[in-house]
Amino acid sequence: MRFIFKTDYAQDIRIVKHGGHLFWYGLLGAVLLAAPWWASEYVMSQLHFICIYSIVGFGLMILTGFTGQVSLGHAAFLAVGAYTEALMQAAGIPFGVSIACAALFSAAVGVIIGLPALRLKGIYLTIATLALGVIVEEIITRWHKLTGGNEGKHLKPVEILGWKLESDAEFYYLCLALTVICCLACVNLLRSPTGRAFVAIRDSEISASCMGVHLAKYKTMSFAVSAALTGIGGALYAHKLAFISPEQFTLFQSIELLTIVILGGIGFLHGAVLGAAFIIVLPQLLSIAKGWLPEGLAPSGLQAVVFGLILILFIIFEPLGLYGRWLKVRTYFELFPFYRRGMFRRQKSYMKSERLR
Amino acid sequence: MQLLLAGVAQGCVYALVALGFVLIYKATETVNFAQGDLMMLGGFFALTASVIMGWPYWATILFAVAAMAAVGMLIERVVLRPVLGQPAFTVVMITIGVGYVVRGIVTMVPGWGTETYQIPTPFSEDVWNLGGVILPVQQFMVIGMTAALCVVLYAFFRFSTLGVAMQATSQNQLAAYYMGIPVRRVNMMIWGLSAGVAAFAGILLAPVTFVHSNMGFIGLKAFPAAVVGGFGSVPGAIVGGLIIGVVEALAGFYLPEGFKDVAAYIVVLVVLLVWPSGIFGETGRKKV
Numbered sequence: 136m137r138f139i140f141k142t143d144y145a146q147d148i149r150i151v152k153h154g155g156h157l158f159w160y161g162l163l164g165a166v167l168l169a170a171p172w173w174a175s176e177y178v179m180s181q182l183h184f185i186c187i188y189s190i191v192g193f194g195l196m197i198l199t200g201f202t203g204q205v206s207l208g209h210a211a212f213l214a215v216g217a218y219t220e221a222l223m224q225a226a227g228i229p230f231g232v233s234i235a236c237a238a239l240f241s242a243a244v245g246v247i248i249g250l251p252a253l254r255l256k257g258i259y260l261t262i263a264t265l266a267l268g269v270i271v272e273e274i275i276t277r278w279h280k281l282t283g284g285n286e287g288k289h290l291k292p293v294e295i296l297g298w299k300l301e302s303d304a305e306f307y308y309l310c311l312a313l314t315v316i317c318c319l320a321c322v323n324l325l326r327s328p329t330g331r332a333f334v335a336i337r338d339s340e341i342s343a344s345c346m347g348v349h350l351a352k353y354k355t356m357s358f359a360v361s362a363a364l365t366g367i368g369g370a371l372y373a374h375k376l377a378f379i380s381p382e383q384f385t386l387f388q389s390i391e392l393l394t395i396v397i398l399g400g401i402g403f404l405h406g407a408v409l410g411a412a413f414i415i416v417l418p419q420l421l422s423i424a425k426g427w428l429p430e431g432l433a434p435s436g437l438q439a440v441v442f443g444l445i446l447i448l449f450i451i452f453e454p455l456g457l458y459g460r461w462l463k464v465r466t467y468f469e470l471f472p473f474y475r476r477g478m479f480r481r482q483k484s485y486m487k488s489e490r491l492r
Numbered sequence: 493m494q495l496l497l498a499g500v501a502q503g504c505v506y507a508l509v510a511l512g513f514v515l516i517y518k519a520t521e522t523v524n525f526a527q528g529d530l531m532m533l534g535g536f537f538a539l540t541a542s543v544i545m546g547w548p549y550w551a552t553i554l555f556a557v558a559a560m561a562a563v564g565m566l567i568e569r570v571v572l573r574p575v576l577g578q579p580a581f582t583v584v585m586i587t588i589g590v591g592y593v594v595r596g597i598v599t600m601v602p603g604w605g606t607e608t609y610q611i612p613t614p615f616s617e618d619v620w621n622l623g624g625v626i627l628p629v630q631q632f633m634v635i636g637m638t639a640a641l642c643v644v645l646y647a648f649f650r651f652s653t654l655g656v657a658m659q660a661t662s663q664n665q666l667a668a669y670y671m672g673i674p675v676r677r678v679n680m681m682i683w684g685l686s687a688g689v690a691a692f693a694g695i696l697l698a699p700v701t702f703v704h705s706n707m708g709f710i711g712l713k714a715f716p717a718a719v720v721g722g723f724g725s726v727p728g729a730i731v732g733g734l735i736i737g738v739v740e741a742l743a744g745f746y747l748p749e750g751f752k753d754v755a756a757y758i759v760v761l762v763v764l765l766v767w768p769s770g771i772f773g774e775t776g777r778k779k780v
Contacts, residue, residue: 199581205584254764254765258517259723259764261523262715262716262760262764263760263761266757266761267761269712269753269754269757270758270761273754394585437596438596439595440592441596443589443592443596444589444593446585446586446588446589447571447586450575450585450589451571451586454582
């Protein structure tokens with residue numbers, strides 16, 4: 136157990152709280168920076184996806200995990216980011232500008248989607264985002280002139296100031312850099328009054344507005360930030376796949392993104408990264424597991440069954456997700472003989488009804 | 493006229509699935525994202541009974557509804573009871589998980605798989621010709637059976653002890669518990685009832701779209717139906733389903749291609765912008 140004795144006001148606002156933080160995150164950073172030397176081509180490709188999904192996970196975590204607005208339409212933001220990037224690259228606009236535009240344009244769509252959210256609550260909001268997600272997908276399919284419809288769009292490798300990022304390693308560093316930037320931005324956002332307002336809205340809208348939080352402003356802001364991050368993720372996603380079509384941005388994509396947040400641990404930024412890694416690794420484990428399946432059962436449904444079971448088991452037995460499990464393990468060792476089972480127990484709330492507003 | 497009837501028939505199926513949502517939502521404040529998949533499973537049970545075992549149509553319906561009621565109760569007992577009292581969003585995710593599992597299992601079971609099947613019905617092919625308007629009997633049957641089911645459900649909620657207990661539970665779980673109603677068992681019953689209704693919807697839909705493992709996605713159209721009517725209102729679900737069905741049929745005919753699929757969602761957005769909790773939604777106010 137570590138006790139931090141604060142001897143300086145600057146210690147309160149430092150991101151790195153103590154030497155342990157510095158050491159472990161430094162080690163993680165070093166391992167990730169060295170990835171092109173130790174990872175095979177296949178693992179590199181998985182790392183790309185983990186970075187991209189982490190960025191999207193941060194976006195969704197801010198909206199769902201910290202502001203408490205559940206969105207089933209995030210694939211729409213991903214699509215907006217991806218298509219903006221594809222179109223701008225085709226028009227010859229440099230990467231730095233185009234990815235910023237992808238983020239801004241997604242944020243604008245986020246604000247538009249966020250506007251109905253000001254009046255809607257709970258399940259109605261979820262359905263509204265679901266509806267918007269489906270509509271955006273349909274628009275992309277039908278707007279043939281702009282998006283190429285079902286034939287999709289091809290993308291060339293990223294080019295920054297005349298330097299083409301063609302190899303896996305170069306693209307990996309781009310993804311990693313953007314992930315780190317987004318992560319730090321989120322950490323700082325959540326420490327700021329804005330972030331505190333988000334959390335206040337999540338915990339209780341009524342008390343938040345009593346404390347002087349402008350609900351409409353902060354909810355819209357949350358949607359915008361979340362959509363912008365998802366848009367950046369979408370732009371990278373488009374470059375990673377080098378080909379985008381409307382089938383990649385369906386409701387199932389939205390559900391998968393939400394699953395990242397849940398499995399990782401809702402309300403923790405670490406959770407977004409862990410969830411992203413888990414979602415990427417799971418299909419690989421499944422393809423191994425398919426070999427063990429008894430004869431006569433078709434393997435086609437296995438992925439859906441395992442995916443659903445994992446979701447159910449996590450929610451029943453580990454509602455705080457992977458990061459919550461890690462916190463428990465860590466607390467157990469920190470307090471070694473004194474850990475008690477009830478320490479993380481959540482209070483049940485039978486009377487909390489969404490029907491009243 | 494023909495278009496309208498097709499819309500109403502389709503709307504009836506939406507309404508039945510939406511009814512399943514609403515029943516569960518009213519009683520347990522849970523939105524069951526697996527409703528469409530339960531409907532699909534009901535369709536497959538009916539398929540098993542009618543094609544593989546060769547039972548008559550009416551026995552098939554009874555079997556499928558009973559089997560699905562059992563499945564619904566099982567799901568409530570095993571999956572949902574442990575998360576009773578957790579935030580609504582958690583429970584929504586768990587039902588999404590249930591949906592995935594059901595869909596996966598159906599594609600894995602030998603004899604069901606990913607193919608498309610047809611259930612023979614005693615009134616499949618007949619057509620009535622009324623002064624130039626062609627009216628398939630099938631659509632009348634769908635509408636008639638939905639209406640009959642609504643009457644049965646109404647009577648059940650109005651006159652039977654269990655039905656009244658369910659209403660009490662849906663209004664206030666704690667108060668119902670103090671009144672001696674076994675709330676947990678009633679919740680289980682409601683899941684069973686809702687799954688049974690889903691099976692019924694699956695059977696009615698079977699002649700229209702055939703039975704296959706992805707027919708559950710129609711549940712996603714039933715969402716807008718439930719929302720348009722206002723979640724938590726039984727007549728609202730029926731009206732919402734009919735609105736969505738008719739709008740969809742008209743949009744498919746008069747508007748360019750592509751609007752049919754999104755019509756339901758556009759309607760729901762417009763309705764939500766005007767009435768944030770649906771047309772028949774309850775307007776309770778939260779008091780601090």
